[in-house]
Amino acid sequence: MTYGIIGTGNVGKTLAAFFAKAGVEVALANTRGPEAVKPIAKELGGNVVAKSLDEALKADIIFFAVPFLNFKDVGSVKPDWTGKIVIDVTNAAFLPQEVQDKELRGRLSSEVNAERVPGAKLVKAFNQLPMKALSSPVPAGGKRVVFISSDHEDASVKVAKLAGELGFAPIEVGKIGEGGRLVQARNALVFQDLIKFAKD
Numbered sequence: 175m176t177y178g179i180i181g182t183g184n185v186g187k188t189l190a191a192f193f194a195k196a197g198v199e200v201a202l203a204n205t206r207g208p209e210a211v212k213p214i215a216k217e218l219g220g221n222v223v224a225k226s227l228d229e230a231l232k233a234d235i236i237f238f239a240v241p242f243l244n245f246k247d248v249g250s251v252k253p254d255w256t257g258k259i260v261i262d263v264t265n266a267a268f269l270p271q272e273v274q275d276k277e278l279r280g281r282l283s284s285e286v287n288a289e290r291v292p293g294a295k296l297v298k299a300f301n302q303l304p305m306k307a308l309s310s311p312v313p314a315g316g317k318r319v320v321f322i323s324s325d326h327e328d329a330s331v332k333v334a335k336l337a338g339e340l341g342f343a344p345i346e347v348g349k350i351g352e353g354g355r356l357v358q359a360r361n362a363l364v365f366q367d368l369i370k371f372a373k374d
């Protein structure tokens with residue numbers, strides 16, 4: 175598996191730092207080209223590699239760490255995303271209500287985003303916690319829970335495995351329209367900072 179992160183804002187940089195810490199290589203890109211990403215990658219560590227957007231999109235599993243309204247711009251770069259797993263970290267719930275109404279028309283943001291990457295297997299994950307909380311210290315013996323949902327079970331399993339490698343305790347909650355609904359902003363599980371302790 176190869177990994178890419180699109181976006182070098184709060185989410186992109188925080189996730190890239192987890193890759194650096196775990197020693198897992200990841201391609202990092204933003205709108206401004208690899209030269210602009212290089213200093214960020216350098217600061218994060220050797221496994222984070224600055225790439226152009228096109229190069230980063232060659233990865234098997236790609237985080238779209240961009241604002242909800244920019245998700246479609248990244249989606250439009252390729253007409254066919256077959257073979258890719260796209261991780262949707264976005265939350266549309268903080269947009270003005272009229273923008274939400276126009277963009278979502280009553281649907282979940284991840285259902286809308288899934289249509290913007292035709293052929294891809296979309297997985298909703300890492301949208302639940304502010305990045306400051308996601309990277310805050312965890313009590314000894316515990317791992318921070320991240321919820322994972324997807325209409326594609328095989329993709330959910332792969333992202334859960336990656337989350338484990340990055341040091342999290344993944345919990346798969348099922349399809350986007352079912353368990354995934356609980357981790358969309360303003361619903362029950364979202365914004366819960368849960369720590370899981372291994373049983374002895």
Ligand SMILES: NC(=O)c1ccc[n+]([C@@H]2O[C@H](COP(=O)([O-])OP(=O)(O)OC[C@H]3O[C@@H](n4cnc5c(N)ncnc54)[C@H](OP(=O)(O)O)[C@@H]3O)[C@@H](O)[C@H]2O)c1
Nearest residue numbers: 181182183184185204205240241242244247264265304305
């Ligand atoms: N911040 C949090 O704590 C947090 C937590 C959970 C979920 N979220 C959600 O995650 C999403 C991203 O949040 P953020 O705080 O990371 O945003 P942000 O700090 O504004 O960063 C956005 C990044 O996306 C990049 N970008 C935008 N359009 C792009 C495009 N077409 N191609 C390539 N790169 C593009 C920008 O590139 P440039 O740098 O070149 O402009 C920038 O690096 C939002 O939907 C947010 O609701 C945020």
